[in-house]
Amino acid sequence: MTVLTKQPPGAPAPAAAGGTPRIRPSRRRKQRSGYLFLLPWFLGMLFTVIPFFASLYLAFTDYNLFTEPNFVGLANFQAMFEDPRLIQSLKVTFIYTFVSVPISLAVALLVALVLNRGLQGLSIYRSVYYLPSLLGGSVAIVMLWRYIFGNDGIVNGFLGIFGIQGPAWVTDPQFSLSTLIVLNVWTFGSPMVIFLAGLRQVPGMYYEAASIDGASRWRQFRSITLPLISPIIFFNLIMQLIGSFQTFTQGYVMSGGTGGPADSTLFYNLYLYQKGFTEFEMGYASAMAWLLLMIIAIFTAINFIASKFWVFYDN
Numbered sequence: 357m358t359v360l361t362k363q364p365p366g367a368p369a370p371a372a373a374g375g376t377p378r379i380r381p382s383r384r385r386k387q388r389s390g391y392l393f394l395l396p397w398f399l400g401m402l403f404t405v406i407p408f409f410a411s412l413y414l415a416f417t418d419y420n421l422f423t424e425p426n427f428v429g430l431a432n433f434q435a436m437f438e439d440p441r442l443i444q445s446l447k448v449t450f451i452y453t454f455v456s457v458p459i460s461l462a463v464a465l466l467v468a469l470v471l472n473r474g475l476q477g478l479s480i481y482r483s484v485y486y487l488p489s490l491l492g493g494s495v496a497i498v499m500l501w502r503y504i505f506g507n508d509g510i511v512n513g514f515l516g517i518f519g520i521q522g523p524a525w526v527t528d529p530q531f532s533l534s535t536l537i538v539l540n541v542w543t544f545g546s547p548m549v550i551f552l553a554g555l556r557q558v559p560g561m562y563y564e565a566a567s568i569d570g571a572s573r574w575r576q577f578r579s580i581t582l583p584l585i586s587p588i589i590f591f592n593l594i595m596q597l598i599g600s601f602q603t604f605t606q607g608y609v610m611s612g613g614t615g616g617p618a619d620s621t622l623f624y625n626l627y628l629y630q631k632g633f634t635e636f637e638m639g640y641a642s643a644m645a646w647l648l649l650m651i652i653a654i655f656t657a658i659n660f661i662a663s664k665f666w667v668f669y670d671n
Contacts (some may be wrong), residue, residue, distance in 0.1 A: 414642040421636050432643035442644070445627040448533060448607075452623065453600040456540040463590055464544040468551035469577075471589060486545035498539070498609040502526055505535045509610045520571050526610065529620040547592040554580070554588035583668040590667045594659060601652050606630065624648060 413635035415432060417425035436442050467485060504510045505525035525531045558581060566576045582589075604625040607615060615622030615630070628648070632641030 379646065411642040411645055414639050415646050416643075417639045419639040419642075421638050425639065428639070431642050433439060433647070436643065436647065439628060441619065441622065442624075445615070445622045445624045448615075448620065448622050449601060449603070449624040452537060452540070452603060453531060453597065457593070458594045458599050459537075460541045460544045460596060461547055461589070464548035464592070465551050465589075467544065468548050468555055469581075471548075471552055472555040479524045486549055494611050495605065499607055501535065501539050502610060527617050527619040530618060532620045536603075536610060539606060540600065540603075544608070547596060550588055550592055551585065554585040558584045586667045589662050590659070594656060597655060597659070598652055601648065601655075648661055 414425060416427060416429055418428045419425040436573055449586045471485075502509075507514075507524050507527075509525075511525065512643075515522040523531055525535050562580045562584075563632055566580060571579070603623050607623040607626045608623040608629070609616070611626075612623045613626075613630075615626050624644070625648070628641050631637045631644065
């Protein structure tokens, strides 16, 4: 005798023969909708994964875009160690990264601390300081930067008021890279906004307790603010580090695509572009791209390992 029981509302569907649970039609529709929304991501992955593995193959070939790739093994990687311009491009990129990133983060944190004091019109100040980050890598801003630091630019005009003859900032190898470092520091808006969001999450009771104990503002900053926003500092450090290693537009526009004067602004990505799309050594350029990937991965791993000693996560 079969006994029929009424399922309560919201109860799962009974299992079909063989123990396999039934999937309701409404749930199937939701799954199809989910996969439909994920479809653009899957299509985008095709445009990323295919070039990714193609460049890995081309890194071991001699390829000029017009003939079939010729497999040469590790020859491209061996040639890189004997390429003086590649060594120069690494030097320029390292100097640019390890000078501009710490200064940019320090300026961003300083401005965020000032804005966190409860200024009126905070949203306006936040937008004004963030605007350079949106425009800093654009061609127009770099061209403006060339005008500001040109021989007859605004900077030398200001120095002339005091009787100082300013150098040729853009065309002098001693100062050309410095102008780009200043440009990168000027675009501190993105990490500043993230710092500001982190500062506003620090509980005020910690500062109240520290004030009662007689802690100075510097001690409160060093013992409360820095530890609690250390995950934010770590995030900004990683993002700024990766972005600086990939710098291209600033060097290209400032030097007219040559990396001059005297290769003083020859960033690694700019030299990679020259090898691949000017000299048509696409195999060599692919090998350079993979070297850059390894460099970024190494420095990112070093930061993750070092973060165990200075990043504080409040559980």
